[in-house]
Amino acid sequence: MAVTATAVTAVGLAASPAAAAPTAAPTITATPALGTTCTVADLGTRHPYIKTTEVAPTITHFKGWYVTQGSTGSQSVTTTTQTTITVSVGLENKIEGGFGSEALGKVGTALGMSVKVDFTSTNSESSTVAWNFGQPGYYGVYKGTKKVTGTYGSLNCNRVQQGNGSWALQWVEGPGSGAFTTYTTLEEGAVRCEDTVPASSIMAKAKLLLDCGAPAAKAEHPAGAVAPTAEQNQGLLAQHPAPVAGTAAEQPKATGSSAPAIAVALNCEPGAYRIDVPGKVLNWSAPLLANDGVRLRESTFFSAHLDNWRLCNVSETNGVLEATLWNWGNGGCATVPANIANQEQAYLTTANCAEDDLQRFYVYRDVPGSSKVGLQNKYTGSMVGYDRYGDGELIRQYSSGRQDGTGTFTMTGV
Template sequence: MAATASAACVLTAAGLTASPAAAAPAATAAAGAGPEAGQSCTAADLGTRHPYIKTSEVSPTITHFKGWYVTEGTTGTHTVNTSTQTTISVSVGLNGNVEGSFAVETLGKVGASLGLNVQVNYTSTSSVSDSITWSFRQPGYYGLYKGTKKVTGTYGSINCNRVKQDDGSWALKWIKGVDSGSYTTYTTLEEGAVRCEDKVPANSIMARAQALLDCGSATATATAGHEAGAVPSAKADAVKAAQEAATTDAHGRPAAKKTTGSPAPSTRPALNCQSDVYKIAVPGKPLNWSAPLLANDGIRLRESTIFSAHLDNWRLCNVTENDGVLEATLWNWGNGGCATISGQNASTERAALTTATCAEDNLQRFSIYRDVPGSGKIGIQNKYTGSMVGYDRYADGEFLRQYSSGRQDGSGTFDLLKV
């Protein structure tokens, strides 16, 4: 839909673009509050978690831009193909997309805390059409743009754990967990046109676009005798060149992406395991965790029998405690491996747990949230992914899997039973 870009209208007529990215669902201040640290929880909550927002930053960002000359006799409606300046992709934690309920809830919390409509599904500004149709009533040098507010920050998780109270008794309460991560999202896209002489709000999307016009340069000031149409902006071109340089090597090829994660160990560490042996059981039921015999299989729910060959027996190794939360490596007596999430599946919702050669990296470390003393009920969280452990349904042979928010039906609560 065309808008009017006269000097008076440029400041007020910048409309919202109905682009594919803008059409994605957004989180608003109406998002649910969820539990807060210090509130009571139950044993069924031990295997769940919820996000809280630690930090947030809002930055007006230009995603598409083009300098455009309109001369006498060329006013009217123009359709201009812009150049991509910045690509913003929605992400939470390890995910290069938004997968799982925890990620969606995190972005909902962001929107609620800032009072902004932000994207809560995976999308990217690169999916937006780069053309802008605008009605120009006056000659001049314009910057046509699409932009948004980029929102970044960090989050933590709220977990259920036992807490010792002032009178010496114990209670289950929501606490701030040990894991954290970062997020990126953005608000609805805006498009418009701006000139150097226009007065615009400081730190606005329009002000960012005006800065790309490189006002004061020969290009911006030499209006007389200039042909109508596209005009290169030195500053916009410099921004784009810097972005391209960051994504290509010295030969112009795509640069290798930086990866994060646990480095491969150079030597196999010795585990310091406790002498106690445990079953990790479903409370009140006969099935419990059983490690696989086959390397490509996963940890499953099984019933213990005389043929279990200690595959259902686990030791806690290299145990530490931080603010009442245990952290341990889970070593299996039957196959000698350690429970883990495969690195290639680390960001995958419902990825199955398996065992691997003990390497003592964060994929093999688990936080253990405990019920009050006297109860063996626990919730288990992978340190690297932040996801909780649970299962889809109670059945013999069912995989143990990771769930970003845990299983809200209580099926992520287990019993740590000493053998």
């Protein structure tokens, strides 16, 4: 493992190794908005804000159905899938609360409509439509919804220099963005060629799929299902693609175990840091065990630098640091494993340093003079924290961070 200890731009972190004094219960900002004030406890949290939205009426199930003079009345029609819409937020393949649910909740509020905020798809809905056909004719029996897509950004707490030269903590636009997909409650019905329907409605989309040819041609069909038209077949072939998951910072590259990374030389700061639980004696350390995770452990004489980290290949954009965290004890870099990167509460570990985005972290800092920080993985967009204060507790990623303040650490020089 080649590491070049070349000085880089100073990062403004405290150099004193003394532990921070115990702090009072954290105060978390209730309703963050861009440019408003945040607190030290918010350094380890993240919230969405909606950047763009698009609403499109979409037919999810359809069947052409011919009703003769003697077959009117109530009938149950089993439709076929036309388009599948799956709820997704960024790289999440399930919505378990946190960032994903908060983002979709803000979508519904912004549009003034009820949208799905949990992981589901339109194929989970029944495909049977019960309808009372009052008169003979050629019908398009359908189920449909309003598909809602768009993009979101990330609100993070970071220090911002004021016009008078002082510093304050504010909600800023964090790096990276992502995309979401959801839909409204399904609507069902039947429409005829003779019907006048509102433009841009779900019913209008169903009528477009209906083969409204000459009435004489329709009369040749017996009562019941009609073979799909070319337009309908085209819709069936164009099944809903996999959910768009935004930028590279929001989409994992692999779903299985990745090959060992090829070690690369890093441009690291000469100093090292401990990343501590604020006011506690436990430190962030990585035991020399194969495939083990980064854990909270007590720092001792025998830690062998496993609780010491260097900041490497440091850059700064709009006051937010980006760095690779190199462990002095085992020569590896902190990372989120590729095979679980899309999971909430995936644990951190160390691996051969490869300058992969899974090994890059944003560092959100308190005002100068304080060593409090929050950490965010560049690739997944999730914040770093821990579930329980205790020796050996794994360090994990949380899509919205830990709202009780346990995602705020103290980074002190050693």
